[in-house]
Amino acid sequence: MVEFLNTEGASYKLNQLIKNADHEIILISPFLKINQKIKDLIENQDRKRTTDIKIIYGKNELQPDENNWIKQLVSVRLAFCKDLHAKCYLSEKEAIITSMNLYEYSQVNNYEMGIYASKDDDPSLYQEVYNEAMDIFRISDELKITIEKVESKADKKVEPKVEPKQKHVSAKMNDNKTKTETGFCVRCQDQIKLDPMYPYCKKCFTSWNKYKNEEYKEKYCHICGKPTESSKIKPICYNCYKKHKNDFNFPL
Incomplete structure (x- = not known):
């Protein structure tokens, strides 16, 4: 059942949503200016190292304080739409x-309105909202934050520098082996960002999203790109799973 929210209700429900999340939080707001209470709740979730936190914003007005705060969070993925x-x-x-x-x-200060839905009470509505939120995240540019300190005669200023996250780079694993951040679309084999949770290119995801069948048979392994029987819910071959099962999040 959908619940109507006024200003106080929306604020309370948002705080509880962040506080009670077990493994995923998605925050979509044009302005990336977060109040201290919500920052504290996000920091608590970040300390768990078990919650994937996605923040999508749409106005390029990042202040130094926000940049410094985001930079020190491990579990946050920031994207610009x-x-x-x-x-x-x-x-x-x-x-x-x-x-x-x-x-x-x-x-x-504002008069706000909103609606609240839970997955248990209204799974169909929740899933529609979740799918739309993930579509927005997928078409957004994921960012990494670096901080440049610039000194002036009057004082020291901190200027934020936002750079697109590189999609095809190498990262070192704990055992000194190298893993690539380049993956493959499980349907067309085009190179994409390596993320087993999202194993489609934008074009193929649009096609898959019409029916949303997570077990629909695809053609390629998302990690090695070799022909194999894969799907949205099982996007990699067995050999890659054995090799990388501790390196990534997987649908199953």
């Missing part, structure tokens, strides 16, 4: 669609 106007907040079991932004002024 140029035409974003939606405000939507999800965990793996709850969803809020609202007019309220993440900064304190909205939650204290």
Whole structure:
């Protein structure tokens, strides 16, 4: 059952959503200016190292404080969506669609409205909201944050520098082996970012998304790119799974 939220209700439900999440949080808001209470809740989740936190924003107004804060979080994935106007907040079991932004002024001074849905009470509605949120994340540019300190005569300023995250680079594993961040679309074999949770290129994902059959048989392994019987829910071959089962998150 959908629940109507006023300003106070939206603020309370958002805090509870972040606090009670078990393994996934998605925060979609045009303005990346987060109030201290929500920052504290996100930091608590980040310390667990078990929660995937995605933050999507749409206005290029990152302040130094926000950059420094995000930089020290391990579990946060930041993405920029140029035409974003939606405000939507999800965990793996709850969803809020609202007019309220993440900064304190909205939650204290504005008159906001929204709706709340839980996966248990309305799984169909929750899934629609979740799918749309993930579509927005997939078409967004995932970013990494670096900080440049610039000194002036008057004082020291911190200027944020936002760079697109490189899609085809190498990263070192703990055992000094090298793994690549280049993967393959399980349907067309085009090179894409390596992420077993999202094993399609944009074109093939659009096609798959029409029916959303996670067991639909695909043609290639997402990690090695070799022909194999794969699917959205099992995107890699058995050999790659044995080799990388501790390196990535997998659908199953």
